[in-house]
Amino acid sequence: MSGNVDTALSRFIAVTVPRFVQTGKLREMFPIWERHGFHVTPVHFYQPLPDTQSLPETLWHEPSKLVGIEMNDRLQLDLLRSHFPNFRDEYESFSTRQTSEGSRFHLNNDLFDGVDALVAYCIVRYFQPRLIIEVGSGYSSLIMGEAAAKNDRCSLVCIEPFPSDVLSKGFPGLKYLVTKKVQDVDVNFFAQLEPGDILFIDSSHTVKIGGDVNYMFLEVLPRLKPGVIVHVHDIFLPFEYRRDWVLEEFRFWTEQYLLQAFLMFNSEFEVLMANSYLNYCHQGDLKAAFPNLASWGGGSFWMRRRLGKTD
Incomplete structure (x- = not known):
């Protein structure tokens, strides 16, 4: 009935x-x-939502040629082959199930997991940031907190308007929490990031009027100091967003298109690690670095404002 x-x-x-x-x-x-x-x-061509019935099946399988973007394969592979293995004993010790301590990171969490989680851990451990500002928080906060706690003088600051209980109560490595929408945080707040520090973005993933993605890409990123490292999550370049996310879950995300446009012919920023790209072009190296994972797909994209570049 x-x-x-x-x-x-x-x-x-x-x-x-x-x-x-x-x-x-x-x-x-x-x-x-x-x-x-x-x-x-x-349903109209002026509307931002696509007509899903008109999307060709080839859309999901044909990679972009990423015209105008230097993917920096040599640097990505150097990190993966020569530096990340130095932390293998640490990242292979993570539990694969939730412990009684809800404030500790564990794998198989289905949110920030696998390659994305271990690469994030290694980047924090290798680059030794003094400060990490995270926009959008969750399991990524926990694993970066674990890495920050092992580093000398590394502070994690989370910007999250809807914090979980774990985030509100605090956990090892967290300095403090800002319970605001990031677009309500003054742009000068990000001026405290110095070379080697990290701006970790896990946003709404949607380009829209007055939104967080617009604010981060159009106001914050251009003002970052040279040497600041930036992470953007759920980026599947050189491919489209996942077919099931679009056609079954109706996630009409657009952030990766803005990221791709941002990087085209952009000499100010360089690619550090692009997990989806690595899985497509260099999966063997991902497997060698992280042999105990069940799969090697990912959505984390890491870049850095080049040293020596300024406004």
Whole structure:
């Protein structure tokens, strides 16, 4: 019975919504729907949401040639082959299940896991930042906190408007928590990042008016000092966002397109580690560095403002 009701409601909505659009009632109804937590918009080329039924199947399998971007394979592989293995005893000791201490990182968490987690750990351990500012927090906070605790004089600051209990209570390596949307944090806050420090971004992943991604890419990144390292999460270049995320979960994310445009012909920033790219082009090296993982796909993208470059 419930299935029949759902079908009937869907058909009713499909018939009635066009009437609102065609009669000019959309302006009146849009704020009402928005107050109830929904946006109802027409399928139209001016809308940011794609017409999913028109997306070709080839879209998900053809890699971008990343024109205008130097992927820095030599540097990526040098880190992977020559430096990250120095921390193998440490990163292979992580538990694969949650411990009684909820404030400790563990693998198999399905959120910030596998290659992304271990690369983040190694980058913090190798580059020895004095300060890490993390935008968007979770398991990534825990593993960077573990690495920060092993380094000398490394502080982790998290910006998270909706913190979990673990984050609110604190954990080893965390200096303090900022409970604001990042776009409400003054841009000068990021001026404290010095060469070798890390700005770790795990955002809403959506380019939109007044959004966090716009703020980070258009206001914060251009002001960073030379030598500051930047992480952006859920970047699948040279490929599209995951097919199942788009067509089944309706995640219409756009951040990686802005990142790709940001890096094209950009001599100010250099690629440090691009996990999805490495899995596509150099999977054997990922396997050699992290042999005990079940898979080697990832979505972390690391870059750095070049030393010697300034505004």
